[in-house]
Amino acid sequence: MKINVHDAEFLTSAVNPQGYPAHDLPEVALVGRSNVGKSSLINTLVNRRKFARVSNQPGRTQTLNFYRVQNICLVDLPGYGYARVSAGTLRQWQAMIEGYLTERPNLVGIIQVVDVRHPPTADDRQMNEWLRAMDMPYVLVATKADKISRGRHLQHAKVIRETLGVDPILFSAQTKQGRDQVLRLVWELASGRLG
Numbered sequence: 001m002k003i004n005v006h007d008a009e010f011l012t013s014a015v016n017p018q019g020y021p022a023h024d025l026p027e028v029a030l031v032g033r034s035n036v037g038k039s040s041l042i043n044t045l046v047n048r049r050k051f052a053r054v055s056n057q058p059g060r061t062q063t064l065n066f067y068r069v070q071n072i073c074l075v076d077l078p079g080y081g082y083a084r085v086s087a088g089t090l091r092q093w094q095a096m097i098e099g100y101l102t103e104r105p106n107l108v109g110i111i112q113v114v115d116v117r118h119p120p121t122a123d124d125r126q127m128n129e130w131l132r133a134m135d136m137p138y139v140l141v142a143t144k145a146d147k148i149s150r151g152r153h154l155q156h157a158k159v160i161r162e163t164l165g166v167d168p169i170l171f172s173a174q175t176k177q178g179r180d181q182v183l184r185l186v187w188e189l190a191s192g193r194l195g
């Protein structure tokens with residue numbers, strides 16, 4: 001397989017199904033806590049710094065953002081688990097995420113992103129249980145691996161595996177560790193070879 005990451009473009013942002021792009025491309029969506037590194041992961045995959053918008057302010061991505069990479073569409077979903085928002089905003093986000101995950105025919109797989117430094121949160125566990133219940137093909141990526149010493153990688157991966165039941169791929173947007181593996185898995189998800 002070979003994904004030509006140079007053939008990549010931002011397609012559109014959406015807050016509801018009317019805004020989703022009308023296309024036949026298979027979509028692989030990124031889910032994870034706000035600020036965990038979803039947008040940075042997309043940038044790493046396509047080798048660009050400012051392709052997907054990265055923010056220092058947690059909770060800023062309030063839209064679904066669609067990016068085409070050759071014949072695959074990556075969907076950057078709004079992050080969950082951001083505490084400092086009103087109940088109304090929280091409901092709105094949940095509706096946006098759930099609406100997409102349950103009703104989008106193009107969706108073929110998920111990349112669940114967690115922070116390698118911390119045990120998965122209740123939100124991470126809930127999302128993971130949902131993916132399993134839906135029989136949704138997914139891969140688990142533990143990002144920010146550059147923030148812990150190499151000697152602790154295995155130990156942290158073990159905590160994540162014990163909580164979520166699968167081995168995470170260790171990833172870093174900084175060092176690009178795991179980049180090729182994640183790119184290959186994106187392609188496998190998109191071509192229905194996983195799950």
Ligand SMILES: Nc1nc2c(ncn2[C@@H]2O[C@H](COP(=O)(O)OP(=O)(O)O)[C@@H](O)[C@H]2O)c(=O)[nH]1
Nearest residue numbers: 034035036037038039040054055144172173174
């Ligand atoms: N050191 C380090 N920082 C990262 C990594 N991934 C993301 N970040 C930083 O974490 C913050 C949030 O990243 P972002 O991609 O916007 O998270 P998102 O909200 O999940 O899309 C930004 O300041 C990024 O620079 C990583 O692998 N290593």
Ligand SMILES: [Mg+2]
Nearest residue numbers: 038039053061
């Ligand atoms: Mg983001």
